[in-house]
Amino acid sequence: MIDWGAIFSNAAVEVLSPTTAAYALAALGLAVHFGYTGLLNFGQAGFMALGAYGYAISVLTFGFPVWAAVLVAVGASVVFALILGIPTLRLRADYLAIVTIAAAEILRLLFTTNTFRDVTGSANGLSEYKAGFRALNPFSFSGKAGFGPWMFSANDWWNIVVAWTIVALACVLVWVLMRSPWGRVLKGIREDEDAVRSLGKNVYSYKMQSLILGGVFGTFAGMIFILPRAVVPSNYATSLTFFTWAILLLGGAATVLGPVLGSIVFWVALSFFSGFVARAVEAGWLPISEVQSGQLRFILVGVAIMLMVVFRPQGMLGNKKEMSFVK
């Protein structure tokens, strides 16, 4: 029989999981790019990979402390944003889409190739970089603590607290920035680039700043993403970017809390769906294999992206007027 309790508690765990926080933050970066500036960044996986590898390589190869490793990762993503932005931000929107998706794939291939195996670990990726971060952990209880389905170890709680604190700070930052004159210029660029240019604003520079800000969010998301897992290059394939886009469109592209809500709803729903399908397969209700049930979730995400864009482009929290720039 189906164990509904396990399905529900597994789904509930996703609400707090650092992975959910990482996707929320990456989607918030895309909200800055797409929702507020109108930039089509399909290379968020590349920014996340830079966060993950920038941090892990700094710690493992150069022996940097945590704060220096974070700075290296952020610096790398700023450089990456400049490289992407300089050739494409003057061009029409879909050029940026093609270049960002290509650049993210270049990064993934560079991290996968055997040529740099000593530094990147090639296809096996990197692990053993967590000691410095865990040394900062103020929680010291042994075993698990918490309530209801949320029973975690001290290290897990430390991951969760850090991850969601960063997400909260990022949300406040975006909220403040988008109410500022700077944010109003970005929204102006989104609505009508030429009008903003005729007011004497340097559109190119504003777009670049937006690309860098959202990219840095992606980098922090990449660092949060590797708190509960190892750095593996295959995680940074284009499907990571597409999942992040699905979350953004689900929550609402031009909103601050949309990406957070979108990420929670997305992962809870996906965990619930996967748990149900896996158990239904075990119980013999569905005539498919265990492996196939894993693929169903990707099909579902694809269909969800299509339906959201067509029928509710503003997402769960958005205002339809804010999405009139999407032409």
Place this chain on the structure above:
Amino acid sequence: MEPTRSVQTRSRGRWLLLLGILLSALTLSGIAASPAVAEDGSAASASDEYEYHFSGNVQYNDEPLEGVKITVEGGGFSADTETDADGKWTIGVPEKTEYTVELDEDTLPDGVVVAKGENPRTAEFGLTNNKSVNFFLGEGTRVTVSFFDQLINRVVNGLNFGLLLALAAIGLSLIYGTTGLSNFAHSEMITFGALMTLTFSSDVGLPIGIAILIAILLSAGLGWGLDAALWKPLRKRGVGVIQLMIVSIGLALAMRYTFQFFYGGQTRQLPGASPAEFHLGPLSLSWVDVASMGISIIVLLGVAWFLLRTRIGKATRAVSDNPSLASASGIDVDGTIRIVWVLGAALAGLSGILWAYYRPGVSWDMGFQILLLVFAAVTLGGLGTAFGALVGSLIVGLFVELSTLWLPADMKFVAALVILILVLLLRPQGILGRRERIG
């Protein structure tokens, strides 16, 4: 300049298919029967401490190879072993997750290598605790060739690859030109052609020529169906091009995993995928390469004739140039777009079949592997221009193949994508594009 690095030339001939667990459905003659692989507790003593086991059997020409080193890595775990006198090996691993399995080619006898793209490879456990991983071994392609000979072979391979890219790129470019859509689902139209060929040749058992024809017709049907069921209604709703692009990304994701759902994650070979090679001076080619290039050139000439000489082709170019003006001149814009979708999908399907022979192999994500190269080709030539797409494809194809003279093979796609970014920096409208398109 003699390269000292030993290179693996793209010689697909003479691959001896050793173990056919994944390939047992193939009708190719000359496949060794699936060997008895240890599926239960016959693990070697070294691996008793773990619950999950990878195992395999290394043979060449039906002779077991002893002392071949196999390494398994993943999730922070790493172990290696050597094959025993029967060519068998087993490695225990701690977790039921994904691992990389690598065969050390230096421990193989001289003149024997692992098939291209097979080594190292990732393996995952299914429902059981044992997983067999086997490598296809081939004869004597690990040779050092003079730089000039390599150059000629690379140029010919590059042209072949560029021509098959061009088939897909022209469709993508025409769709972009007529509808403004950057169709990220084009990769799945490429995969579809190859999968249908596989189904009708290997699974249904039809001759390969007929299977290819059916696959191209079905691809054309797919293009018709997608336009009729999805894109035309969305155009009528007035959905913007950015939204359409995101829809195509969702569609690509859904289609790709639907393919994996039905066809699984493995790579299968089309009939005749390992032909004999012949030599023309320094050039080594197979009839498949020659046929592939011939078909590409004939089809591309046909498309050029269609675009330049027929009424529908001229209408297509008119719609691509300016849809409103075309519509005002009495051209049926929707009908033209429908034809473009059918033509683009059929070309993509054919491109997928040729790509399946070029790689070689058919897998669920094969189209996605070249999607970005197709985009690079289209952008390079100039978005929306059919002949630009052809020029761009040839450049990308040559560049990918020639870059392997200097770069490791697993980085050859990097070079082409870097070129894409450089071109946008220097000449954003592409080689044959016009300035006003880049707005």
